[in-house]
Amino acid sequence: MRDDAVARAAAVRLMIFDVDGILTDGSLHYGPAGEVIKTFNVLDGHGIKLLQQSGVATAIISARKSEIVARRAADLGIRHVHQGVHDKRVAFEQLLAETGTAADDCGFVGDDVIDLPILMRVKFAASVPNAHPEVKSRVHYVTAAGGGRGAARELCDFILRAQGSYDAAIAPYLE
Template sequence: MISNPNINVPSDVLARAAQVKMMIFDVDGVLTDGGLLFGADGEALKRFNVLDGLGIKLLQQAGIITAIISARTSPIVSRRASDLGITHVYQGVHNKNVAFASLLADTNLTADVCGFIGDDIIDLPILSRACLAVSVPNGHQEVKSRVHYVTQVSGGFGAVREVCDLILRAQGKYDAALAHYLTDVPAL
């Protein structure tokens, strides 16, 4: 089976994941745990998961475009996106459908080859159009009931990596991504 042996993924979800040419990520509650910490100067602090970061890099190396669409604006998100090489970043977007339309125009892609992972009702306009709609277990119930797949892992704790691995496996690119890290590794 193509899927991760530790996660039971329905065949229709795998078929959808096999079509993804661009994966789009919400931030708060997906790339982070959704909590906001405020520093003494009022700056919002966020915690990102390194497993998610490598998963995003693996998607990019496999030729899959990555993007961020977030309702909040944060210099920390800009920094994280820059560190990961994500060039399509839309922040401060309260109508995510508008940002999605702009992203599709910028990339010359259609919704039927896009995946999106979100956690709240503000994400529903994109989730309802995406080929692969994903949420997290800590997402809003209205969202979880309308997506194709809910990750096993919570947002901010590796949910994005789970989706990245799922896409790579569904597209037959996982072994090649892994092989890069196994070359010239001495046997134990």
């Protein structure tokens, strides 16, 4: 973790997630009809919900297109979903325009070199332990948990703590 990671996370108003390798473990399961399974972590999902409830908007930008991702995003209330975008810069610019958000108000978590154009523009860049070395060397925060194994939850909790809203986010569960 870089020294300025907490301050950078405190500035996040829109957190953007890659899918494969971040919200999933990166495995692709194919059957005779094509892609049939993606596995998501419930802790990650709840972390995203807590982030949203604290006022941080969420979005997905993924190079792959999957109905499974669209369903998961709908389940989590993620309104901004850009899939099947191989030049993620284009989707990022569209997202900024859609939301009226500046790059300095965004965080992004990705794991491969295709994610670098966004990771290098946002205020808070994060990744996972098994990310490509070029990515890990350029981000502000690398999670301890792996993609699809609690990384998104860890990241959401980190942002909530940096913004001073973690205690309020979990308070309803402590009563």
